[in-house]
Amino acid sequence: MLHEAPTQGTQLAQLATFLLSRREAIMGNWRTICEADASLNILDGLTREEFTDQVPSMLDVLEKRLQTEVEALSPYQIAREHGLHRWHKGYSLHEILSEIAHLHETLLAELRLFWSQSPKVDHGALMIGYQQVSSLMHEAIGGSIAQYDEFQKAEAMERAVNLQRALDNVNELVRQRGAMLRVASHDLRSSFSVIQGAASLLDMPDNTEQERTEMLQILHRNFPRLASMLTELMDLARLEAGRETLQIKPFDAALLLRNLVESLQPLAQERSLFLNADGPDQLPVMGDSTKIDRIVQNLVTNALRSTTSGQVSVSWSRENQFRWLLSIQDTGPGLPSGSALWLSDQLRPAVESNAVFSENTPDIFPGPKPALAIGHMSAQAGEGEGIGLYIVKRLCELLNASLDVETRFGTGTIIRIRIPVNYTQ
Template sequence: MISYNDSDGSSVGHLTLFLAERQHDLLDNWRTACGNDFSLKGAESLSREQFINQVPAMLNVLGQRLNGEADREDFRLLTAGHGLHRWQKGYDLSDLSAEMHHLNRLLLGELRAFWKLNPSTNASLAFSYEHLAEFSNEINTGSITQYADLQRQAALNRAEALQKTLAELNEIGKQRSDLLRNSFHDLRGSFTALQGAASLLEMVNNSDQERKELLEILRRNLVNCRTLVTQLMDLARLEAGQEVLQIKCIDAAQMLTDLVSRYQPLANDRGLILNCEGPASLLVECDPIHLQRIVQNLVLNALKHTESGWVSVGWTLGNDNCWTISVQDSGPGLPNAIQNDFFAQTDDSSLHPMENVNMTADDSCHQEMLLTPSPQTAFSHKGEGIGLSIVKGLCELLRAGLSIESRRGEGTTFRIKLATYWQN
């Protein structure tokens, strides 16, 4: 140990040298004290270099001040940086305060040790204590103030995020309310038609042709009621998270071919061409029931809204461990008003859970859009939003990308992109 003599009047300079010599041990003792403090949890997870952080530079500034020199580093930046570091390491404010308390206590201990070695330094002792008190206050103020500012900003961000989430939930609730209101409106209309047709059937002077027409009205509206009720139940199960995946290895080509063949009579009745195109066999891992429901909804939508022309179902195998289903029609396309309500402009992202595709505003070119939950405005028909909401929910469940290309007056194409092999 170096012996310091104050006979030359340089006790402050001796103290600076003493603290510089003791710095390594001081920092080790500080780390040990914090490690032994069971109320502190952060110190144990940090390496020595991470733990001491900006403190050696702060101690160097203390030495410069004791020697009457100007600070060579911005002390406020050092203390703020230390507070930021502790914030990033997950410290509580009480942990940071406790660490600073241990450091200040050990600095005072070093000052006492110096005084014992140099009892003739009484004249400069007050000066040293004054600098040390100011130094400790600045460390506490800088580090803790920075931490507190970060904590307030984090609280503000959380409040803003909660407010945004609440607004989104309110909007979803409004959309769901509109969807249900439109659905109930359709159900009420169908029941009114059923009641009217049933009343007319009771008239004895109805001809056989009139009775046949009334029975057709009854049949058609009963089918509409059954479809709406079934879709509402499906949507409720999706929203409640009660849909269970049953992943199997299936031949998607065979499944899609069979599905298209089942709707050939409906296409013929409407005077439409319904075809399918793709590889004769396509082995994939997927939930066949949910996949069939997706395609079924899209095919029925296309057949319903296409007045003349064709509807086509296609499937292709990609080179990126993915495969794609497309449902295309020659119908009227999507009006701008519906596009604005039904789709949101987004940036490209990965396949999971939903593929985002950019949207342009030019009607002369294809528009690719990401389906968003505004189902009350689906196409130009009330009630259609339920089927498309189910499609979107099932795509999310299957981690499938859903996109649309639509050109006014020339048709619409739905594309579903899925992984060939399911990954848990």
Template sequence: MADNIPQLRDRGRVDDPARLRALRATGLLDAGSVTSLDRLTRLATRLVKAPVALVSLVEADRQVFVSAVGLDEPWASRGQTPLSHSFCQYVVTDQAPLVITDAEADGRLCGNLAIPDLNVIAYAGFPLRSPDGHVLGSFCAIDGRPRQWTDDEVEILEDLAANAESEIALHVAHGELLVSSERMRTVLETAQDAFVSMDHDGRVTTWNEAAQRLFGWPAAEAAGRPATELMIPERLHDTHRAGLDKVRRSGLSRLAGSRVELTAVHRDGHEFPVEMTMQLCHERGLPVFHAFLHDITDRRRLTEQREQLLEQEQIQVRRLRELDRMKDDLVAVVSHELRNPIGVIRGYAELISADPGLSEPLRQDLVVIERTSDRLAALVDDLLDLARLDAGHRLLNPGPLEPGPLIHDVVQTHRTVAAAQRVSLTCEIGPLPVIPGEARRLHQVLDNLLSNAVKYTLPGGAVTVTASHEGDRIVLTIADTGIGIPAEQYPRLFDRFFRASTATALGIKGTGLGLAVTKAIVEAHGGTITAGPGPDSGTRFTVTLPTSSD
């Protein structure tokens, strides 16, 4: 029997995915009979005196009757037929009205099973389009005998089809509104922030679960009550009501669209800070309010703690600066006050040592006095250098300098001490260019580094001095095989008064100022100084100095 069913000229229009999506979007396929459409189909049967009128939506494999008047059983109860029993599919295919006087005499329709099973002989169907233009089905009138449809009947059915199309569009719009409303409700109910809506009288119209958690009032109890009573501390009620009155009079709110911090109250009476973002809208000419709120107790507590910590830190910084200033003042005063007594001690020691009749024990005591005076004088010089540096004074009076002879001279000065301590002292100096620098200060740098290397190297160890020209700099290294420095202490090595734990553990004397002064002099020359482990244990210092003053 299926072979007798005429083939559609354009099956693709029935199966078009976009049309089928638009059809499903109506929500009518499984809605059953639609009352507003039933009124139109009943009206059609009365106006054109046809026994049957249908609103038929065409799917890919069936037609569904969302309204049917006069249809025989079992089709009326089923509410649908396969497309083998459908004239409406041709309205979809042709995208145009289909008006048939006698289907049995029509070459395209004569084999359709709607003729014998549904008694469809005369048919007048008109397209029902979706809002975006897809033909979803037809509005049709059916007669079980041949009839000539008059122009008035065709016009009436066409007008009724237009009304049915409008009803379908309204149904679609209503469905979309319901989906949108449900989506919004879900968003608001699952939002982390409290959402509260108020009408123009300030009464709650929306109160989500987060609002219930935040304020302690269930939505059923909050609805319809003044928000003032639910959220605002009693002492602020008058202010809140006055604000609402002002908005009602002016239609404007200074709070709308901005984030504000307010004091709220829980149902149990405790107050807490909230941040609110509020929007003012107008519905039917009256203001309504929508607000998101969240608790900022933790944030405010952290802010207060941060401010307290900052205040404490500022107090501490001021104290440290004051202590630093006092220390610098003390260093400067002590340095100046010590210089004269030391000079006097050294002067008297020189006078006494010039006496030819001085006994040998006394002469040895004078040597100790002179050596100690020299150490004190060096300490005072270091302290004065650091005080000048802190005061912003220049440490240098640079001029052209040949570094090679200067390095040789310092090394020769320390050979006697190194030999006495059985420490090997070697020097390897390559060709070096003239550099800008102050000889006295660079001599001080080399003397500090070399004296430390010899002092902290045990008998049998070695100290190596190398110098080379690399690019626009000369590189000087002093490496020893001495007691070394713990790795974690290298970053503090150039701090004032710092001494490595390896030196203090062995009782080796020192002030901890030499390397601080050395670093200041090197940097004043535009150079760098670094320290690290030596290749064979011990420590290696590396000094770089620029070859020009640019």
């Protein structure tokens, strides 16, 4: 009795069964080929499950197609998931395409092995098997490329947004710098006009002794202010030119701050204010004592000039083994919200459990956050303060010091600076 030759469908089903029986060997051979590829440098860090990922699901689809069964998922969608996994693992597009090419090579080798073990298989069935493998790989490549294309578009859009944001920041800095220099020029012109007027009146021959005394007092008041503004402009020029460098050495921060507070007592007494210093007797740190001195000098001087009654307090402490804390608090009118936000580099001071101005203040600066209005800072907080605050901010950046601000209109301002205890050379 003659045996009927197996139909083409039966042979394709046999091929599907053969591939399933060879599944573990296929996965191992595929990895071996990939490991031999010098252009794939990520395999060492992948477990077996991470390496195979969605490939077994792709092979399930291939076997169902060979058996003319309906697949649950398309290889395109499976490949997209596989591409997503490989993206997160740091693969480049070239690497994932190389992996798919090696998988194709592995499956073709399995078809040759099937043919060698079943020499009577119909060539037409074998050709269909080759076509199904090629179609599967084509869809896998399409899905992977589509996933990578979406990621690359998203990355390009993010880079464009970041570049635009950086450009906007640069433009805003240029605008702020121009406004600040206009204010400084106005302040300088005002001081020069006052000095020039007083000097002219002082030369008049018919001045009384009292008038001469008043003119001299005007000169004495305006010369230090003029010198201070010129010094700030020179400091700003050095910072803008990048000529400021850190001079790291050990010093006692407590001693520096007490001496600085003592030197500013005459200004506090002149304005009938209390200037207090509080902190441990000693606070040995490594850092740039000169720049710390300049930061505190600017902040305390501004606080004294803007505060009309009450006090200014300077305090310090070691926060942890890495940073120490410097605080300046005043009972002045409070900083304009835009200035406070800018000074703390847009890091709004969250109202924490230790916030001083937290009562009835769920948001210190509610609503849209305004940009810095440097042009109004001098009028609201004292002449020259805009440059002084700008210098403080730049010095804090240079010192890798974080800065936050608490302020309430009509109550006062607290500025906290957290400074590294040590610096890596």
